[in-house]
Amino acid sequence: QAELGKPQRNRYTLPGFDFSYGLYIQRTDGGVPEAIGHWNTVKPRTTSAQKMPRDFITMNRGALKAGYTTAHEFNLYYKAKDIRRKDDEHSRFKRSPPKVPADFTYGITSRPCTPFFDLLQHKYKELWMEQQRALTAAKQVEKKKVIMKDKVRETRTTFLRKHPLPAKEESFWHLPRLEKV
Numbered sequence: 001q002a003e004l005g006k007p008q009r010n011r012y013t014l015p016g017f018d019f020s021y022g023l024y025i026q027r028t029d030g031g032v033p034e035a036i037g038h039w040n041t042v043k044p045r046t047t048s049a050q051k052m053p054r055d056f057i058t059m060n061r062g063a064l065k066a067g068y069t070t071a072h073e074f075n076l077y078y079k080a081k082d083i084r085r086k087d088d089e090h091s092r093f094k095r096s097p098p099k100v101p102a103d104f105t106y107g108i109t110s111r112p113c114t115p116f117f118d119l120l121q122h123k124y125k126e127l128w129m130e131q132q133r134a135l136t137a138a139k140q141v142e143k144k145k146v147i148m149k150d151k152v153r154e155t156r157t158t159f160l161r162k163h164p165l166p167a168k169e170e171s172f173w174h175l176p177r178l179e180k181v
Helices: 034-037 056-066 071-080 116-120 123-150 158-162
Strands: none
Touching: 056 071, 056 123
16 A cells, blocks of 8 residues: 555565667677678669560551551551560660760859949949839830820810900090090
């Protein structure tokens, strides 16, 4: 029975200090001395002559030239003329690889470093300001062209409607009896 107020003690006895936990696997190699003394190399496997896959494109073309049209006739043609695809050794790329310079490097080129002299002189700001000025000038020219296209030529009638003739000025007041004089 456990003592009151104390944790229950472990009932298992642990092995001694010379015990190593885990699974021990006996080494098959002798470590560094054996590796230096003996070279155990892997023997290359001889590749068995593999059958190349059928070349259906060439066989279909030949069957059509022979006049076959049905699936049954095609199957008979496949059995009669078993054409296999060519090995990669005979491919066009292996016979004549592309001609590239000796110092050619494949892949994406790295970005050029930022010129600090241009940063210090605010060159990029000046280029941007120049582009903005050119853009606004081009917009103004375009706007003038649009206004000139939309503008209707004025005739005398439209001009008089916009700018009417000034009203006749009345002369100063005279006595009615001197009116007919």
